[in-house]
Amino acid sequence: MTRVEIASAPDAGGGRSRRGHRHRSIAEKIGAMGLQRVGALMLLLATAAAILWANLGLGSYTSFWDTHLELGVGELHLEFTLHALVNDALMAIFFFTVGLEVRREFAIGELTSWSRAMVPVVAAVVGLVVPALLFVLIAAPSGQQQAWGVVISTDTAFLVGALALVGPRVPGRLRVFLLALAVVDDIGALSIIALVYTQDFTPLPLLIAVAGLVAIYFTRYLRMGRGPVYATLAIIVWLAFLASGVHPTLAGVAIALLVPVYRPNRRDVEHALELARTFRQSPNSEYARVAANSLRESISINERLQSAYAPYVALVILPLFALANAGVVLSGDILAAALTSALTWGVVIGLVVGKFLGVFGSAAIMKLLRVGEFGAGLTLDRIAGGAVLCGIGFTISLFIVDLAIDDPAAQNEARVGVLAASVIAFAIATAVFRISDAVHPDEETGQTLVRPVDPRRDHMFGTADARYEVVEYGDFQCPFCSKASGAIQQVREELGDELRYVWRHAPLVDQHPNALAGAEASEAAALQGRFWEFERGLFADQENQLPSDIVRLAAQLGLDVPRFERDLQSAEVAAHVRDDMLDAEAMGVDSVPTFFINGRRHVGPYDAGSLIRALREADPAPAPTSAPTPSPRS
Template identity: 75%
Template sequence: MPNLTIIERSPDPEATTDSGARRLSIAERLRSAGQVRIGALLLLAATIIAIAWANISYDSYHGFWDTHVTLGVADLRLDFTLHALVNDALMAIFFFTVGLEVRREFAIGELTTWSRAMVPVLAAIAGLAVPALLYVLISSGSGHENAWGIVISTDTAFLVGALALIGPKAPGRLRVFLLALAVVDDIGALSIIALVYTENFNPLPLIVAAVGLAGIFLTRYLRSGRGLVYATLAIIVWLAFLGSGVHPTLAGVAIALLVPVYRPDRRDVEHALDLARTFRQSPNTEYARAAANSLRESISINERLQSAYAPYVAYVVLPLFALANVGVQLSVDILAGAATSMVTWGIIVGLVVGKFLGVYGSTALLRLFRVGEFGPGLTGERIAGGGALCGIGFTISLFIVDLAIADETVQNEARVGVLAASIIAFVLAALIFRISDAVHPAEELGRTLERPVNPARDHIFGAVDAPLTLVEYGDFQCGFCLKATGSVEEVHRELGDRLRYVWRHAPLTRYHPNALAAAEASEAASLQGKFFEFERSLFADQENQLPSHIIRRAQELGLDVERFEADLTSAAVAARVRDDMLDAEAMDITAVPTFFVNGRRHTGPYDAQSLIRALEETAEA
């Protein structure tokens, strides 16, 4: 879910919120952002070390990475250089995590429906095609036109890290857009590696790989011991890809796409909590094992593996890859050669200009023709900054350099181009974001309602075409939101058909553990036409909002419980709540309830008379 920090707001304008809770939420946000920054900084540090090492002692650098390592037992042996071990084995783990993210996005993420995926998918496709075209045009006649794959991919790790370092205030929706784009970008890059840069193809080992992949798919049905089976079959599939001539890192992607992913079933989570309470009352090994297993199984193996491997990829695999691949000599002769090399300039223009034109240009056209969905906060200037950041084509670009170019001199020129393009793209994005922040200062953020009220989307109580509009961002477990419902009811009694009231979600997930589940449950109820009935039942009993209580409420309201439970785990319901949370972040909503009166943010008390006065005054204005 988006990183949204919200606190409850007292109806008394003189009252203050709990400062300790505020400090805690800020600390959590900084810690999360810090983890992203650490990974990007380690990657940057490894890059600098590799360049320094190669320029201080070029022979020792290449001699070290050319060291042979033999793995195996008896007659079954594999001989690798350290460089190949990093690129063929460790990078398979990186591509495995990429595949997990791809699988998740298409199953329960931003790419579940075409209407949601249209903008990032089309931007990613243009971001693949335009750079490749520019590279081929500029490098024409160099003899290395086939190396166009170098410029097609964006480095997701650097992209996220750079966005955390230089991105705009409240970057949530831009981050979601760029991550969805990066997933499609990765699919394109991986497909091109498999189809264009595979040599000495031998189809027979792929039969073994297919059997192993079938076994991986079926492993989900085992009752226990799945970890060992997954690991064994993964090694077999990797070895089969290695023997086939298809780059073995693609085995990681193939395996990841077969790992099951699903949204947690709230009742499974509740059952795990019951077992944990049982263990607390009667601590013993059996209860401890049952509670731990139940908690683990409530989360899909896809997300467990992402969580487990992400630190190793960010802190070990990618820095080692940079250390093994970025060691380019920066002598006067090499830099002079790069300055006049069509390959170098093709890479720089392809990544910096091509990515920007592809991403920003395609989204500008989509916006012009009103195609696709652009949520609040995803403005043209922010997409421009994100498009510039997409020019950081580090990891996969360097990976393809070795696959596409055999000449060591040209490889060095290509690496210079990748490094130069990444630096230029970073600086360009920073400038765009700073200019954007200057044009739209922080104090103007969130003064007006960013997403207009839409009867086809919003939950509206009252006449749809009423002249007065009151929008509330709230939380079903928030005590102050409960008090605000009384004010809203009184306002509606006074104004009658002149008022339309709109509810939008801003759950305090850090302080109210069931608030997100309640919001999603209300959306599931809305699919059966009973949003406000479910809302009233949630506010009527804020202390009991566990999954079992939510199902009971659905039964009491006469909902189709089987359909309700299915909708609770649907990607569409989760996306609807996430959209409201991202809207709240884009408008810098840091307290709930927050009201918008006729499209303008309301400040001060929210008793009925204050809200009525504000509605009348802003209507006249």
């Protein structure tokens, strides 16, 4: 998630205005960061508990998880151990949430555009190959080369949790990069589980699974009662995968990829708001039910399911998995065997060294060759810390240990390697991030514009070779930004062609519920060449920026309204606004409006006279920060 904090706006006399607005982080608003942090700690505690139990429980650990369960109706019977119930059934829910995230990222997230996705995708793929090659090379003397899948995958839960605990001060851009990388990493790991570690394949049940998946796809067209239908079909598909010999956890992924995902439709959101107002005016159970259903339906099933399952996965399923799989007996003999085991060292070096070389090495080469898009704040030292964190392969690594290795002694050696690699990766990443933060001290952070002005991307008045440059980060519902727009107009009248002015987005989403929608709407208008007209319209009526107001403004400006509404749902529009917000976070922008004058942060009043004096006092000698290409979107 992005983390952009917007504090009170400076007043005309400098400092912070007491009338200004404070912006809590987006991550704080949705609680995702807190859940991931707590989930990582729960995972860590469950791992420690499993190791203590296995070593102090006098054999009760193994006997408990080997407890047999039998479920049956008539002649239909299923037998499970508790260990298999966790690994085959509960983990199917975990892989289901992974599949939901994969589906979302490819539909409306970071992986919708190849130019944006190139860096994390290439880094993820190389980060799969290099660890596997190192493992095969080092573990060959053990005779367990087939277990190379143990070192290919990063534990997303631990990765994000560890980033929240020890990551850099401004992790937003790095976090987006690592999450996109983790999605591709998960796709690779799941494909390898399906293709390499599936045994005793029986095709007929898989045909039943395919029929069930087709039915799941068409369930989206039911007008009501979709929940029970989805649940019933999901159970059938899971049982069919189990009977086919394909690992049943992959049923969760297959189902998730068929669950629809879309950005909220503005008209649906407004309809839900109207129903909520109706319920407020005349509260009764019928209006409450209709309003609640309308609000729920305005959000895609994919995102509703992610929100519903995320707490259970983070706080129950993954800790249970760790408790059932991390119980390594750490006797002197086992540790001595692990220290000299080619298998253990293959796992440690594959995860810690292989992941770092694959992820960081490929990213560094792409940055050197200027291939792909590296956003502001995604520096090589921060990528290095993230690449080291990718060596935490815990969940899927332990999962594949059971699939790839039959010998219990070798399984113990591999588990010791996984646990050791996770601890080593966490410790090294902590050191790398602390060094990175020292290299970017607080007093320097945010003083320089991190993303140079690009006329092909930015909304700009003036020419690329203008003597002076003003970049503003603002919010269309912020009254201070509205007043600042008048000051900017006076500055333009005074300086004329000597001034280049650029607007970028930093919406105050906690104080202004429609600010993000306004920013995205302006980007949809920009796709039709009408950004500045739309900006003036938004500033002229800051109190009325509901979806219907936004569409009405588009019609008044003569835009192609059907195209405008389609563009509002596009990933391109959302990505542009999100990038501006991530840039603001990388620079520590904590108030709006915030101005950068000739690439340096402006501190003090922002009336026209003060801005003109600051521009003339600034050294205009450095070359312009923008390319000489005219903007097609200005």
